Amino acid sequence: MSKSTTVNVVASPRASWRDYYQITKPRVVALLVLTALVGMCLSTPGAIPWQLLVNSMLGIWLLSSAAAAINHIVDEKIDAVMKRTYKRPMPNGKITPFNAIFFACILAFSGFTLLYVAVNPLTAWLTLSGLVGYSVIYTMYLKRATPQNITIGGLAGAIPPLLGWTAMTNEIHGHALLLVLIVFTWTPPHFWALAIHRRDDYAKVNIPMLPVTHGIEFTKTQVLLYTILLFVVCLIPYLVGMSNWLYLVSAVVLNSIFFAYAWKLKFYPEESTAMDTFKFSIVHLMLLFIMLLLDHYLLPV
Ligand code: HEM
Numbered sequence: 508m509s510k511s512t513t514v515n516v517v518a519s520p521r522a523s524w525r526d527y528y529q530i531t532k533p534r535v536v537a538l539l540v541l542t543a544l545v546g547m548c549l550s551t552p553g554a555i556p557w558q559l560l561v562n563s564m565l566g567i568w569l570l571s572s573a574a575a576a577i578n579h580i581v582d583e584k585i586d587a588v589m590k591r592t593y594k595r596p597m598p599n600g601k602i603t604p605f606n607a608i609f610f611a612c613i614l615a616f617s618g619f620t621l622l623y624v625a626v627n628p629l630t631a632w633l634t635l636s637g638l639v640g641y642s643v644i645y646t647m648y649l650k651r652a653t654p655q656n657i658t659i660g661g662l663a664g665a666i667p668p669l670l671g672w673t674a675m676t677n678e679i680h681g682h683a684l685l686l687v688l689i690v691f692t693w694t695p696p697h698f699w700a701l702a703i704h705r706r707d708d709y710a711k712v713n714i715p716m717l718p719v720t721h722g723i724e725f726t727k728t729q730v731l732l733y734t735i736l737l738f739v740v741c742l743i744p745y746l747v748g749m750s751n752w753l754y755l756v757s758a759v760v761l762n763s764i765f766f767a768y769a770w771k772l773k774f775y776p777e778e779s780t781a782m783d784t785f786k787f788s789i790v791h792l793m794l795l796f797i798m799l800l801l802d803h804y805l806l807p808v
């Protein structure tokens with residue numbers, strides 16, 4: 508009689524393409540690429556060569572996605588504990604660290620090569636510095652070190668308009684830096700509104716986000732002050748003759764709404780106000796950049 512052995516194999520859930528797609532933070536990267544596209548279009552008065560446009564957007568998209576994937580790899584342990592993130596593909600074991608690293612390397616290598624060869628080396632190096640800024644300086648160091656983590660780290664997420672600009676012109680222009688300044692000033696109220704709502708998550712994993720270290724009220728004041736600063740910064744493109752009245756009117760309306768959300772958050776908060784403010788921040792930036800684009804093509808200065 509032959510003996511049979513029963514082996515209990517606990518299969519780890521298999522990753523699908525959707526899991527890999529998820530660790531690239533697709534919606535964040537989509538908005539980043541939109542800001543890069545606006546940088547590209549505003550850099551040149553006329554039409555832009557479509558091959559250059561496609562190669563630039565693809566390269567920036569690949570490197571930003573790689574940066575997001577590295578963020579998921581580095582944050583696996585804290586993501587496993589936080590309510591907002593515990594279902595992500597890394598903490599739930601669908602994607603192994605080895606596979607994620609391999610995936611991120613392919614994205615980063617192909618993105619860098621594409622930008623270097625088909626766009627220009629300046630854009631390739633600047634985009635790589637965005638990756639290092641986000642996945643190394645912000646994620647590995649600043650995020651765990653200081654409540655000003657996102658003010659400094661925000662520079663990496665703000666750089667895409669400059670990348671779009673250099674992709675077209677191969678030079679760093681003051682107007683491109685102005686677009687970077689807009690995203691840079693937008694980032695603190697964008698993130699702190701969410702961090703107010705998720706304060707306990709961050710406290711649980713000892714991440715020194717502003718609402719954890721300085722309290723909810725202080726953070727709400729900062730959100731309000733940043734929306735005022737952002738209002739002023741968003742007027743500069745009109746004041747320096749970079750854009751026309753269509754952008755000006757849109758910027759005034761969008762920033763007034765953002766300010767109103769921040770005011771409500773500070774003085775008349777309801778359960779949902781912090782998340783409503785966070786959600787509006789995304790609509791704000793998206794519409795602001797779309798209006799910059801429409802203004803550029805409909806009312807050239
Ligand atoms: C250091 C800078 C930033 C921090 C700390 C930050 C933080 C966050 C966090 C924690 C979320 C929630 C993500 C989730 O629950 O999956 C989020 C969502 C989002 N962020 Fe940011 N963000 C930053 C910069 C940016 C930039 C520069 C952009 C685009 C220009 C951006 C666009 C978005 C979008 C579109 C979402 C919604 C994503 C979705 O619904 O899946 N963020 N951000």
Ligand SMILES: CC(C)=CCC/C(C)=C/CC/C(C)=C/COP(=O)(O)OP(=O)(O)O
Pocket residue numbers: 532535536539570571572574575578582592634635636637638641646650663664666667
């Ligand atoms: C090349 C280039 C331009 C790179 C840009 C990189 C990039 C994807 C920036 C987005 C910023 C962001 C979503 C930060 C949140 O990280 P978090 O770790 O605080 O948020 P999480 O807890 O949701 O992961």
